[in-house]
Amino acid sequence: MEVKPYGDARNDGLVQLSFTLPVPESERARQAALELARKMGFQRCQVVHMKAMGPDFTFFVMYGSTSHSIDPDLVTVTEREFPLLTVPEINRVIRESLKRRLVVVGACTGTDAHTVGLDAILSMKGFAGDKGLEYLQEMQVVNMGAQVDPGDIVEVVRREQADAVLISQVVTQRDAHIVHLTQVREALQTAGERERLILVGGGPRFSPEQAAELGYDRIFGRGTKPSEVASFLAHRIAGPVPA
């Protein structure tokens, strides 16, 4: 069944959107925002908030009703391709597959200094009730921290004989997250290390569908829990685990 966004009543199509125009705050700016929203296909458009962002820009919050609808039953949904395992199961898979600890190198690269996401996945204390990868007895974790150069990642990967590399990117301005993830993959490729590694990227504005275009084995997005990442690594080294 086709549905529309819900505002005050079912299928009224009401949407809130916000954007900034490079126009000084003025009645001209307000009219420009309204006209732009109409061009986007919204009807009954209203500017409900307008604020100068410095002398040359204006920020808008708008309401409008969309004429489009969607049937949720017809959209394509990508299911998680690996099962979620418990900590003992993950430890067992690593022990039985590798007969040694799994070495994981993690870093936040380029100019990005947001380490909270990477720490949420790696650090012992973990995130959202999950323990981080450091908690797993069979994982050896090297957390390189923020603003790490791709060349330094290659060096540590070689020194530690890493099995997996985890790259975090939070800032997306001018597609910095794409650029930085690509630089790391290229550096590992040039060094001849890429093929033998499990290469994982993550950050709040990524989605799993981006893995292929970025040349990564898996991409994790907003709200990822450490157990998902640990389960994925176990899945990759062992293949599907028998029930």
Ligand code: B12
């Ligand atoms: C805390 C914070 C900071 C702190 C960072 C401290 C630190 N040590 O990390 C400080 C104050 C330093 C900071 C600075 C800046 N920040 Co800031 N910051 C934030 C804030 C408020 C929270 C980020 C956070 O910690 N989230 C919590 C963690 C747990 O979530 P997460 O990062 O999404 O991680 C999860 C997943 O994404 C995933 N994940 C993340 N990484 C990885 C990696 C792997 C391998 C995997 C598997 C999963 C994974 O798993 C995690 C757990 O679920 C956000 C706004 C927000 N509410 O998100 C802005 C935000 C990220 N910052 C922003 C900006 C612009 C900046 C600055 C440029 C500001 C400035 N002008 O100076 C600087 C940049 C500094 C730099 N060089 O990078 C913008 C980015 C906008 C954009 N689109 O790029 C945001 C979105 C704020 C905003 N709305 O404008 N910031």
